[in-house]
Amino acid sequence: MTKTTPSTPLISAQNLTCIREERLLFDELSFGIYAGDIVQIEGPNGAGKTSLLRILAGLSRPYSGDVLYLEQNITSTRDEFNENLLYLGHLAGVKSELTAEENLNFNLRISGYDSYQTSDILAKVNLSGFEEALAGHLSAGQHRRTALARLWHTNCKIWILDEPFTAIDKKGVEELERLFLDHASHGGCVIMTTHQDMGLITEPRLRKIKLDYRFI
Amino acid sequence: MNRGISYTSAFFTLLQRDLKIAIRHRGDIFNPLLFFIIVVTLFPLGIGPEPKILTRVAPGIIWVAALLASMLSLERLFKADYTDGSLEQMLLSPQPLAIMVLAKVLAHWILTGVPLILVSPLLAVLLHLESNSYMALMATLALGTPVLSLLGAIGVALTVGLRKGGVLLTLLILPLYIPVLIFATSAIDAAGMNLPYDGQLAIIGAMLVGCLIMAPFAIGASLRVSTN
């Protein structure tokens, strides 16, 4: 944590309060996430981990408080923020009627990328040979990998990942961890939740945010 | 890593994807169309086969059936995208949401509105519509069904996150459909009596322009509420 972090956080939370169905999930939560950080949101089920990620991504509106991207409110700089944000939720955003290749294509196109080799990217997530397979016919892990594939072709600084390792095998988890470390060392940050133990990314490198409490 | 934000590319990417999915799922195109045809054929059985009466009520029947068919098919406009998470990705894309929403509504209209316009003359024959009303029927459907899709999409966007949105949707959007229904049927009536009907068409056209400008923003705002 004492690395050469630039002074302005990439993304920061200011006094976030979240109330869902008259239940208080967290309140007055403030933190800053800098380039190079890998942050894990921890907490028991129902503590509001997913809600926090969705608020950070700008999908949900907090009850009160603000999310800042480079010290500007994300609601006022939504386009700029979205250009630098890669969010993968519980739901993969993969259409079962389309092939793996078409899915990746679509996801990259609506993010604004136009020159890339889908087969190369799919090879990186071990989906070579499945380019033409309908996503509905893929296994759960392959389905998830189709969604994760876009992590290998992005210039977004901020990655927000909700349970990225679900249905991914050990080797795949390791590859993802390596990718996260690489991304962080190139000036990006990763914010995620997971219930799985990670082998490569461990305590001093990994920052944790515990819900109900502040930083640990 | 080349990256550029382009409205046209976002629009056509989405349009192309929705059309592709629909073609792989052909039922989605034919079911509303079948519904439209069956509802229209039920009326003579209910009212009686008297050609004079049918001629009188034909414009209304065809248009009410078109309203119902449009609503029925709209229900799934955002449902699949909502349940598999691609809607979230659309909301977080750097491309303007209104453009993408417009592409989705256009895809939906091409798939359900256009076939409806194409079969309408056939149904008009079954209902003994005045022979000089056919052009008016096609013209009002061509201008009016996109209005229905755009207005209906607002209601769908508001209810997409709810488990039982179906009946609610009817309550939300049918009142908004009333002006289109009134002007469209009166245009067909006027044409049947050899009166000019371009005034009514112009009003429906104005509604279409208004909806094209305003509805995408309302739909976008509603989607942001629904995915919250």
Next chain:
Amino acid sequence: MWKWLNSYADPERSYNLAGKLLPWFACLAIALIGVGTTWGMLYAPMDYQQGDSFRIIYIHVPAASMSMAAYMGMATASFIGLVWQIKAADWAAASIAPIGAVITFIALFTGAAWGKPMWGTWWVWDARLTSELVLLFLYLGVIALYASFEDKVLAARAAGILAIVGVINIPIIKYSVDWWSSLHQPATIKITEKSTMTGDMLYPLLINIFGFGMMIGALTLVRFRAEVLARNGMRPWVRELAKTEAAK
């Protein structure tokens, strides 16, 4: 530990303000409607064409005019809530909706009860009645949408969007229905010719219109207070109130 719970006193302040305003509105409403109705029923002269059936006007017209005004009020509150994210405005909009729906229903029903002796039928597809019916549907849509969301913060935003879409559409619907009824009906039925109303007939009507407005205000305040409590169940001051209420 949860500092915002105590420091954020706005809901409590609006709750108390509503409580202070309520008696004024309630007294004015009762007084005005009492005077207006008694005057209209007993002292206003009989209409030479319609006889005493015209006395329905003293509730029909106030209800009809206020039904539209209440919708405008609801939509304005929704707009404020959506744009400036003022939660009290959302709660106000949610409290007006059921009141507006009841007022609209009254306008429709009294219209029908007036139509039967005058036109010989309970319902005619008259422009005013038809657009009133559409207004009722719009109200019911807003209420149903608000009720369908579990999370009332979201519910208010969704219902707010619908209310605003409705406001943009109301003039179009009104215009189209007017145009449609003039197309389909011989324009012989015109029963409320305001110009023929004498002052004695008119004053109680104006008093009642004002009284209905006050009544809507009073009821909105009552419902607003309950809505504030329901939405702030986690705040200490509401919990105190709940505990004393349960002890009763």
Next chain:
Amino acid sequence: MQFDSFAAFLDMGGYAFFVWLAYGVTFGSLGILIIHSLGQKRKVLIEISKKITREERLKESRGNKS
């Protein structure tokens, strides 16, 4: 006073049914609305107090376990 007698007032010039129906339904539905609105506050508060007792029970059971 427009009416000669109370009976004439009730009769409403022959339109008694319609006039009294309109007034009856109006004040009836307004009455229901008023009663419902006034009852809401109590309903909400009782709901909240039930929630409070539920939460306290939850806290106790959690406290016993740990």
